Amino acid sequence: MTSQKSTVRRAxxxxxxxxxxxxxxxxxxKRLELIELLxxxxxxxxxxAKESAISMKLASAHLRELRSAHLVETERSGKNIYYRIANxxxxxxxxxxxxxxxxxxxxxxxxLAQITNAPxxxxxxxxDALVKAARQGEVIVLDVRPSPEFAxxxxxxxxxxxxxxxxxxxxELPKDKTIVAYCRGPYCLMAKDxxxxxxxxxxxxxxxxxxxxxxxxxxxx
Amino acid sequence: MTSQKSTVRRAxxxxxxxxxxxxxxxxxxKRLELIELLxxxxxxxxxxAKESAISMKLASAHLRELRSAHLVETERSGKNIYYRIANxxxxxxxxxxxxxxxxxxxxxxxxLAQITNAPxxxxxxxxDALVKAARQGEVIVLDVRPSPEFAxxxxxxxxxxxxxxxxxxxxELPKDKTIVAYCRGPYCLMAKDxxxxxxxxxxxxxxxxxxxxxxxxxxxx
DNA sequence: TTAACAATCTAACGATTGTTGGATTAATTT
DNA sequence: AAATTAATCCAACAATCGTTAGATTGTTAA
Numbered sequence: 001m002t003s004q005k006s007t008v009r010r011a012x013x014x015x016x017x018x019x020x021x022x023x024x025x026x027x028x029x030k031r032l033e034l035i036e037l038l039x040x041x042x043x044x045x046x047x048x049a050k051e052s053a054i055s056m057k058l059a060s061a062h063l064r065e066l067r068s069a070h071l072v073e074t075e076r077s078g079k080n081i082y083y084r085i086a087n088x089x090x091x092x093x094x095x096x097x098x099x100x101x102x103x104x105x106x107x108x109x110x111x112l113a114q115i116t117n118a119p120x121x122x123x124x125x126x127x128d129a130l131v132k133a134a135r136q137g138e139v140i141v142l143d144v145r146p147s148p149e150f151a152x153x154x155x156x157x158x159x160x161x162x163x164x165x166x167x168x169x170x171x172e173l174p175k176d177k178t179i180v181a182y183c184r185g186p187y188c189l190m191a192k193d194x195x196x197x198x199x200x201x202x203x204x205x206x207x208x209x210x211x212x213x214x215x216x217x218x219x220x221x
Numbered sequence: 222m223t224s225q226k227s228t229v230r231r232a233x234x235x236x237x238x239x240x241x242x243x244x245x246x247x248x249x250x251k252r253l254e255l256i257e258l259l260x261x262x263x264x265x266x267x268x269x270a271k272e273s274a275i276s277m278k279l280a281s282a283h284l285r286e287l288r289s290a291h292l293v294e295t296e297r298s299g300k301n302i303y304y305r306i307a308n309x310x311x312x313x314x315x316x317x318x319x320x321x322x323x324x325x326x327x328x329x330x331x332x333l334a335q336i337t338n339a340p341x342x343x344x345x346x347x348x349d350a351l352v353k354a355a356r357q358g359e360v361i362v363l364d365v366r367p368s369p370e371f372a373x374x375x376x377x378x379x380x381x382x383x384x385x386x387x388x389x390x391x392x393e394l395p396k397d398k399t400i401v402a403y404c405r406g407p408y409c410l411m412a413k414d415x416x417x418x419x420x421x422x423x424x425x426x427x428x429x430x431x432x433x434x435x436x437x438x439x440x441x442x
Numbered sequence: 443t444t445a446a447c448a449a450t451c452t453a454a455c456g457a458t459t460g461t462t463g464g465a466t467t468a469a470t471t472t
Numbered sequence: 473a474a475a476t477t478a479a480t481c482c483a484a485c486a487a488t489c490g491t492t493a494g495a496t497t498g499t500t501a502a
Contacts, residue, residue, distance in 0.1 A: 009274055010337060014328075014399070014425055015329065015332055016250035016254045018322055018328055019250070020247070020252075020320040021322065021326060023245075023246075023247035023249070023318065024248040026241070026243075026244035026248075027241055027246070027247075027248040029234065029494065030237070030490090032237045032244065033233070033237045044307035045448070045449060045450090046448070050300070054491095057450085057489060057492070058490080058492080059449095060448095060449060062490090064450085069325065070325040070326060070350075070355060077449055078448090078499085078500070079448050079483060081449060081450090086329050089321055089324050092317075096314060096317045097240060097243055097244065097314070097318075098240050099310075100310055100311070103241075103308075104290065104292065104307060104310075105239050105242060105291060107235075107239055108239035108240065108463080111232060111235045111239065114232060129291075178235070187370065189488095199231055204231075206235075245459095248458080249459090251460090266479060266480090269457080276462080277479070278461080278462070278463085281479060281480060282460075282461075282480090283460090285480085297469085299470070300470060300476095300477055301478065302470095303461095315473095
């Protein structure tokens with residue numbers, strides 16, 4: 001079975017392969033952070049390394065990748081080498097990929113709300129997406145209220161882990177998934193405390209300010 | 222040395238990591254091709270596999286990745302499962318990443334000209350980019366004219382390999398790099414023939430319709 | 443000239459991803 | 473109920489990528 005590829009097929013392969021170089025360059029969190037930093041203006045490797053909290057060697061390696069995709073350019077000035085984005089289109093692309101991520105990934109939306117320290121309530125569409133993600137096991141939805149309250153009603157696919165048992169049962173939680181904690185609602189601080197503890201212990205945790213009431217799942221008589 | 226990460230740092234990591242999911246999803250040539258196919262309308266896995274010339278298993282695996290980044294959605298209809306892009310933003314992103322690739326990567330621009338079968342001359346900016354790529358060894362610029370002509374003048378970083386020796390010396394060329402062949406100019410067919418042979422032998426070759434005259438490097442008395 | 447500094451290159455490793463074959467699920471047809 | 477079809481899941485392997493340590497290249501300052 002000689003796999004004879006047609007000329008057209010071969011040409012197509014080359015084409016998509018080239019576009020994929022841009023995708024590859026933007027497939028690493030650290031490289032994206034470097035791009036964003038460079039969108040603020042040209043910087044040395046040292047500065048970039050410091051601002052993105054990585055070693056200079058690693059920064060250099062990532063910048064090498066970006067340069068091989070022609071997304072950034074360099075210029076030496078004395079002992080330093082200054083990096084800058086190749087042109088305006090690169091900055092526009094950074095905005096585009098970030099926007100798409102915000103549009104498609106609920107987890108990002110929530111993490112964003114978290115970092116701005118003003119966690120917002122989710123739109124109905126966001127809720128759907130969160131439920132979907134929880135069903136597929138992409139995120140862990142954690143109910144940190146006392147067990148009886150969980151038993152009465154809880155968010156879809158949520159698992160119960162009361163705040164006072166959290167410290168003892170940390171090992172039950174995965175470190176590689178985003179944990180979304182919620183409690184009684186935006187005025188209740190249990191979820192916030194839980195998230196603080198989880199973060200301190202190295203988990204990727206975010207705080208959902210809503211509770212069963214806000215989700216229309218409050219138990220009725 | 223306990224590497225205590227600050228809360229802000231940790232939150233940032235989550236953010237960029239999420240955006241990188243989109244980058245990862247679009248870092249494979251085959252996944253990009255699948256996205257483009259889906260931009261034309263919903264299709265079954267079988268159709269997608271056929272149209273992108275891969276096995277159904279592989280198509281399924283790639284679609285799984287796309288789905289985990291929420292770029293595509295599925296719906297079962299009888300025996301078939303139909304895939305479609307999640308929303309209009311995904312199609313817009315495909316256009317955006319392709320545009321950026323065309324803007325930044327000369328090789329893509331040239332391959333495109335090649336596939337449309339109307340190889341165009343390069344702008345001065347494109348020439349610069351090609352020279353740069355050749356200098357860095359990213360592409361091989363191949364002069365297929367007779368040796369004496371090469372000796373008289375040739376494009377920057379070009380290597381000589383006369384068309385009548387090409388078949389014998391194929392082993393000197395790398396299979397993992399794009400080979401850009403040129404000859405006397407747009408009316409000369411040596412480079413075209415060379416590219417046809419190279420492609421047939423499994424190389425990634427494209428045809429540059431310009432020669433030393435067009436590049437302003439023609440030898441003078 | 444030597445020392446110091448900024449950055450890269452090289453080699454190595456472990457982790458992740460791409461790809462394939464074989465078994466499995468789910469819906470349809472016989 | 474058995475066979476067929478469409479697609480996925482699982483396990484395995486090879487290929488690629490991320491990361492770090494150690495040596496090296498340019499450039500400036502002493």
